[in-house]
Amino acid sequence: MAVPEDRQPLIATLKRAAYHLKDSGIPFCLAGSFAVYARGGESVDHDIDFLIKAEDAERVLTALSEVGFRGEVPPEGWLVKAFDEDNLIDFIFCPVQRPVTDATLADTDVIAVNACHMPVLSATELMIHKVLTWSAHYCDYARGLPVARSLREQIDWPRVYRETAHSPYAHAFLFLIDRLGVMSLDETSALAASL
Numbered sequence: 001m002a003v004p005e006d007r008q009p010l011i012a013t014l015k016r017a018a019y020h021l022k023d024s025g026i027p028f029c030l031a032g033s034f035a036v037y038a039r040g041g042e043s044v045d046h047d048i049d050f051l052i053k054a055e056d057a058e059r060v061l062t063a064l065s066e067v068g069f070r071g072e073v074p075p076e077g078w079l080v081k082a083f084d085e086d087n088l089i090d091f092i093f094c095p096v097q098r099p100v101t102d103a104t105l106a107d108t109d110v111i112a113v114n115a116c117h118m119p120v121l122s123a124t125e126l127m128i129h130k131v132l133t134w135s136a137h138y139c140d141y142a143r144g145l146p147v148a149r150s151l152r153e154q155i156d157w158p159r160v161y162r163e164t165a166h167s168p169y170a171h172a173f174l175f176l177i178d179r180l181g182v183m184s185l186d187e188t189s190a191l192a193a194s195l
Contacts, residue, residue: 010034013087014048015116017064021050022118024063028052029108029119031092031126038113038120041150047088051100051121054093061091096132123154131160134169141173148177157183158192 014034021028030038032049052060057080061071064082069089072081078094093100108119121129130144148155164170178185 010046010048010087011114013084013089015114016067016084017048017050017069017082017089018113018116018118020063020067021060024059026052026056026059026063027102027105028056028060028091029105029121030113031095031121031129032090034113035121035126036147036151038111039123039126039151039154041147047090049090049092051095051104052091052093053100053102053105057091057093095129098132123151124156124159127151127155127160128163131164131170131173132167134167134173139169141176144173145177145180148173148182152182155183157188158195161188161192162195 014030018028018030028050029035030049031051032047034048036042057073061073061080061082065071069082069084072083074081079090079092082089082091098104104121104125105119107122107125109122110117111120113120127144127147130147134140134144160170161174164174174183174185174188177183178188
């Protein structure tokens with residue numbers, strides 16, 4: 001169900017930014033919690049995440065500054081930021097130490113987000129990104145459970161298993177959601193091994 005824009009000003013900012021990115025011909029896709037929302041989940045956060053390629057970061061900031069956004073290049077080195085008044089957009093070009101490529105941007109579906117059509121990152125890649133954020137310094141499975149539950153039918157679990165196999169935090173999460181009945185770890189690992 002669409003969120004009324006007067007109750008969720010981030011939606012208006014999201015749509016405005018997507019419109020100007022499309023108008024400028026800059027490849028992008030919606031990611032993060034708003035992508036979960038676009039795919040039918042309930043997760044909406046305090047900011048907007050778009051994925052872009054690293055070589056497009058300067059073009060993004062230039063295009064959006066021309067229409068009134070304020071850009072920022074933070075020290076982290078894997079994203080740039082834009083502000084529409086107080087509304088924040090992160091333009092990420094290297095999420096979870098994996099550079100955004102043409103293949104990443106192709107792993108999308110065009111979905112209407114409050115009547116604005118835009119490419120939205122696949123549920124599988126959203127889950128991979130969520131799982132790979134966890135480490136010894138940050139491991140909040142409560143933020144991953146709603147994503148796994150609400151998008152479970154859209155997620156290629158064997159791919160998640162394969163692409164996160166190096167992470168003990170990912171493995172623990174997959175074990176947890178297996179025990180909660182979200183997916184079958186035995187079936188998932190067997191399918192992953194057969195591919």
